[in-house]
Structure formats: C-alpha cells, structure tokens
Amino acid sequence: MAPETKVNGINIDQLFSTIDLLKEKPELAKCKFRATNKWIDGAHSRATVKDFYGPGKEDTSRAPVSYDLDEPEVLLGTNHGSNPVEYLLVALSGCITTALVAHAAAKKIPVRGVESRFEGDIDLRGFLGMSEDVPVGYQEIRVYFKIDADISDEQKEDLVRMGVKYSPVANTIKSQTPLSVQLEK
C-alpha cells in the first residue's frame, strides 16, 4: 500500500477521493452544523457544540465543547468570555486559514506558516437601537494575512484570494444569508 500523501497536514489522497465521491453522490455533500445556547445572566451566555449531520449520517461521536460569551464591564458585561462579535472573527479566522491551507495542499504548495489578524468596526448605537441609520452589524471587517512559504508574493496573494473565495464563514458574512427564527412554545 502506498503511504498517504500529506501536504500542509492535509491528506490530499483523502481530499481527492472525497471530491470523486461527491461527484458521484452529491447528496453526501449536505451537512448540518449546530450549536445550542443557554443564557446565564446579563450579557453572559454559554454555547455548546456537539453533534452534526454529515456526510450522509448523524455524527454524535464528538465530546461536547462549551464556550462562554459575555461583554467586558465597559460594555455592560461581567467579562466571563469573549463577546459574540469577537467569536465571529474567531470563526472567520479559522475558516479562511483552513480554506487557504487546503487549497494550497490541493495545488501541492507546501506552506510553513500562516498568521492573520482580523478587525471589524461596530457602532454601538446600532445595538442600542438609537438610530435606524446606523448599521447594527459590522460595518467592515479587515483581514491581514502573512504566509511563510517558498512562493512569490503573487502566489501568496492567490492563496489568500482562494482562502476567502472558498471559506464558508467568509461567504456567509459577505452574502445575504437567510436566518429563520422561531419561538418554541
């Protein structure tokens, strides 16, 4: 048996055989990801991630992981965790990074290191309902990537573009993603 081919820690044999499988059976590409949340007090809540659906079946094999969300005191919280808009940047950071590294692996471009910074602008008057003219969400998010690899700056810029293009979180943020919200009685 040939040894597994790994580039950037990604098993590219598995990657390409997954692509072949999904060409034949596109229904296996459908995943559902989930989280639950329980309010604690004030701005403090606790989210939990455990099960998901995909590919083709429910997966309950992972242990649950919980995340505390809160606000710093200056923003009316009790500082028990990062705030929700910071978690959004955490999500975005991991997503572009993985997309970048995986697409580099698919092109057999080894990278030694990837570091990035994320910053977004919020105007608190939106959250506080003080003006309909002030956006409630991030007005803009700026992203800065550093890549350590033996490739040209142009190739690095290509990798960053692919990271954004194929990042599910970046695309969820950049497009108008439908949210359906219900009260359970």
Next chain:
Amino acid sequence: MAPETKVNGINIDQLFSTIDLLKEKPELAKCKFRATNKWIDGAHSRATVKDFYGPGKEDTSRAPVSYDLDEPEVLLGTNHGSNPVEYLLVALSGCITTALVAHAAAKKIPVRGVESRFEGDIDLRGFLGMSEDVPVGYQEIRVYFKIDADISDEQKEDLVRMGVKYSPVANTIKSQTPLSVQLEK
C-alpha cells in the same frame, strides 16, 4: 445614593446613561473588535482574542483567550476543536441572546431563562470548489428560542424579533458585509 437598578442582570441605569452619553458624543459609540489566528497543521488553527478599541480608547485590560478550530476526522481534520462554521453559530447564539435579554431589560421585562438552538446547512461542494452553482457559505440558518418569563407568547415573539433586529452578529450575517483582505509582505 440610590441602589443600581438591574433587570436580567443588566444594569439599566448604566444602559440608559450610556444611551444619553452616546446621543451627546456619538464618536464614543465606535468600537473595533479583533482576533488573531495562527495556523497549526491541516485544518487546525488557533485564534486569540484580547484587546479592542472602545468606547473612546484602546482597551488592553483583558487576559488573552485562545480558541482551537479544527474539523472532525470525517471532514479531513484532526478534531482538535469545533469547526469555523460551528464557531459562527456560537457567535450568533450569544449575540441574539444578549440583544434579546438587554432589550427585555430596557423594557423592564424580567426573564427567568432563555435557551436556543441553531442549525445551518452547508454543501461541502462549495468549499471544495466543485461547482460555482453551489453556495460556499451557509445556505440557511435556522434558530429556535425558548423563553421562560411571565409574558404572553406574543410578547415572547416580540422579544425574539428584537433579539434578531439588534444583534450585531445576526445583522452581519444577514447583510452583505464588506470584507477587505490583504497580504502582508
């Protein structure tokens, strides 16, 4: 001195005095939130949240908090953490919850409990670049809230609507938020 008025753990005296202050000095409403990320291996990266800007100054008082992001093995990862699209739901969950509870507090509606579930659909063919017709991001996110409070179902539905309307993360997801991405050389 009068005691602080708290509803749902939110200091509503501080909330209303913040609103008064921001009416006079809207520049104090401008915040910048941040995260950094360092790729570890494969789909595994580590994000860190620490400083932010606002209101009116840099805040470096918080200790750094780190988050591991990865994918389960069935999605080509090594299972060192929740995946980026799950972190996005974590962010969304805390954000709608806080907005709901804070706006209930501002209306002096006490709530005993808030629980919620989040589920979103991803088609892996988008991430894998297999088809330009398949959305890369979440196709839809469904949200289900349960509120324990001595109010009517209609009032609970109002609270859920306000939670979404004033949630920065929900609005970032629902609208086309600009992402500016740069390579640092």
